[in-house]
Amino acid sequence: MQITLTINDKLVIWDVEKDEILADTLRSHGLLSVKKACETSCCGLCTVWVEDKSVLSCTTLSVRAHGKKITTIEGVSKDAEDFARVLTAEGSEQCGFCSPGFVMNVLAMKKELVNPSDKEIIHYLTGNLCRCTGYMGQLRAVKTYLGVQ
Amino acid sequence: MNKVGMKSVGHGIRKIDGMAIATGKPVYTLDLxxxxxxxxxxxxxxxxxxxxxxxxxxxxxxxxxxxxxxxxxxxxxxxxxxxxxxxxxxxxxxxxxxxxxxxxxxxxxxxxxxxxxxxxxxxxxxxxxxxxxxEPVLDFEQALGHASVVHPEEDLHCNFDIGLQKEQNIASSYNEEVGDVEEELKRCSVIVEDVYYPQAQxxxxxxxxxxxxxxxxxxxxxxxxxxxxxxxxxxxxxxxxxxxxxxxxxxxxxxxxxxxxxxxxxxxxxxxxxxxxxxxxxxxxxxxxxxxxCTTSRHAMRLKTRVGADQEGIIRAIDIQVLSDTGAYGEHAPTVLSCVGHYTLPLYNKTRAVRFTGNAVYTNKMPAGAFRGYGATQGTFALECTVNKLAEKLGMDPTEVRLKNISKVGETFLTGQGVLLGSTTLERCIEKGKELIGWKEKFPSRKLENSKVRAVGMAITMQGSGIANIGTASVELRLNDDGYFTLLSGATDMGTGCDTILTQMASEVLEVPMNHIIFNAGDTDTAPYDPGSYASSTTYLAGAAVVKAAEELKSKILEQGAKFLGVSVQDVEMEGLTVRTLAGEEMSLAKIAELTVLGTGKLQLVSSATHGMDISPPPYVAGFAEVEVDQETGKVELIDYVAVVDCGTVINPKLARIQAEGGIAQGIGMALYEEVIYNAVGKMASNSFMQYKIPCRKDVGKVRIAFEESFEPSGPFGAKSIGEVVANTPPPAIVHAVYNAVGVRVNHLPITPEKVFVGMQKL
Structure with a gap:
């Protein structure tokens, strides 16, 4: 069936299967930043924005996104680079595979929380798993990026 | 070589692929x-x-x-x-x-x-x-001599004798004894023993x-x-x-x-x-x-340990018996087994007798395989828990027992075949860790106002740097036609950052900025041979190969530069992308490249190096855990983890720190949360992140890393390794802290609230 979406500020009409998930749809249209890693809504890697809110695209049906505004990291490259510069200065991207989802959620948090505490940051991002870094470096990077102590 | 005045080595430089992978660029297998x-x-x-x-x-x-x-x-x-x-x-x-x-x-x-x-x-x-x-073999403790033979086939074979006895379900066995352990134990005034079960992870x-x-x-x-x-x-x-x-x-x-x-x-x-x-x-x-x-996990093991010491707390005998569950196939079975002993026995070298024996057995479960730590993790868990128990029986501070017994520079150990230890700051790591965690004030425990108890625990560990006499690394380096360099390597960056640190080393030796070096790796058609990213090898072995090749190429460039400038090679040096004479005449690398590459009969300047070592210098970690245990529920909260690391010279402090933090987190997962579980008919029950919990942001508490650098004489710029050693201390250190809090020894990982609670009821 056909769905109409605004992907990264561009209106598109795509054919999708009824049981197709958004992560697969986005990847099949070249948005390769979107990663899948758990299939059970546990890891946060597939995080994209639907109507500017973080959503797990591995468990969102593409048809559910009909008529909505979808943003992937490709659509916020300037902000993503600003944060990535801080993240990589800490070395806390490591393998990088979880970065797109993590970065999207950090950018969403920045818009939502004002001057968050460590606890609030950790709580907000807790659904973004990372097996490489142990999270400490990511916390340092997020705090530097947000300009909080 | 040391770090003073260095431009790349020793600096916390961003990974060369960092920005691309942090912003979701299509550079992974499926993207291609x-x-x-x-x-x-x-x-x-x-x-x-x-x-x-x-x-x-x-x-x-x-x-x-x-x-x-x-x-x-x-x-x-x-x-x-x-x-x-x-x-x-x-x-x-x-x-x-x-x-x-x-x-x-x-x-x-x-x-x-x-x-x-x-x-x-x-x-x-x-x-x-x-x-x-x-009828399947599901319990690895019943595998030996089980009526079912997991590998009955005639054509199963080995490249050399690894002690395989397929009728017995033994994939591999290992036996090593120096001195007479039984006799030596008789002479010890304090003996402790126990049985440990590090789980499949x-x-x-x-x-x-x-x-x-x-x-x-x-x-x-x-x-x-x-x-x-x-x-x-x-x-x-x-x-x-x-x-x-x-x-x-x-x-x-x-x-x-x-x-x-x-x-x-x-x-x-x-x-x-x-x-x-x-x-x-x-x-x-x-x-x-x-x-x-359907892939592999860490080998689940049963380790029986006995450690004997004299009245002064000097460890005189160590006996470790291992049973390792290799699952349905023997991937890494013999080597993970032998590494249990290889990466634990050298820690304490005042011993007069040591014995390490074991079998890796086939079962009808998913195969085990290589996993960061590679036997050292399991061995460290068992030995360090035993040494903590020994300290208690001796009435000594566990850190003191370590300080009395650890190997020092220039010493060897019973199974060390005379190889002398080239570098260690383990003593300083222990002292520093004590200071950072607040050992003096906090050991062993203190009750809080509610039903909770806070306590500290510790453990030490070592690993290797590459595999002695087997591991090798090759690189090729060339000066391109435009004055830039290409470094070809077989090393395999898997997020660890070796592409970056190898470029740092080349940049340091060649005295050119890192962005003048193209690092190309991971393609068997173009790269020279490298076994890959494992056994904590790359910094130590590939790094040394890079240093060798860069030094050779640099001398070739100087030679050519001197020739073009009409002076002898002693009278030139590399500076600012030029070769310069003492009198100040200079020729750019780009010009030298042009003159050597282009035209007839010329020779592009290239170098190559292969490096392997007959030793595997150990990096060390002293790990300290502070936990808070709820006596009403048995729940363990990790409050603080301090790891002090000796990885030789730190080539890139930012990347080394992240490696250490990540390794500690993986160790915390093994200590507290993770376990591969099968049901009664051998089907894995922990096959999603809903059943198998890895630590999330809320589970790691506070992890603090400090470095006590040593200088390893055989390593590039004095470096050893860091990738694996950092994963080993959390299980024994956290087990120790939980014991100090509530008196329950959890020998079967992970430390679940249930085990702690049930343990408390039995006290």
Missing amino acids: AMSNALVVKILRSPHAFAKITTIDTSTAEKVEGVECILTFKDVPKERFTLAGQSYPEPSPYDRLILDEIVRYVGDEVAIIAAVDEKTALQAMKKIKVEYEVW AHAMMETYRAFTSLDHTGRLVVVSSTQVPFHIRRQLARALQLPASKVRVIKPRIGGGFGGKQTGSLEAFAGMVTLKTGKPAMIIYDRKETFS
């Missing part, structure tokens, strides 16, 4: 696969142990869009190992691509390739298989296993794979698919984590087989369930 690639799916055994009596693919083959279905009848009959190890591999050749006998729930039965995933799955359902179901790297295969313009098989060991995969595929290795090219793009899991070639052969049969590109992607239940 052709969109028309066939999708490969695997039909798997529902039984833990069975023989396929009939398999009928005829209906499945008729499904439109199915390109090929392969069963055991269609694959080469030559056995091999999936272990990514240097040839001749110590692991037994006990695999076929598909076998008539299936040995665990999830073992491969058929390979299906179709135009898309849906079609492949539809066809899979139409394959009719009948099995003769056999899943790697749970974020990028699951995947590979993409195709034929190139000359008909060669090209394999793009998320692997830590491209060269081993090439050799493995050549054997498994019965091709000359020259017909296989393996490319490693960016990898989303490995932790040892991708040192085993779990799936490349399936896609490779499809491409060879059909001539078409093919891709195979394991979902999370397959990644959990």
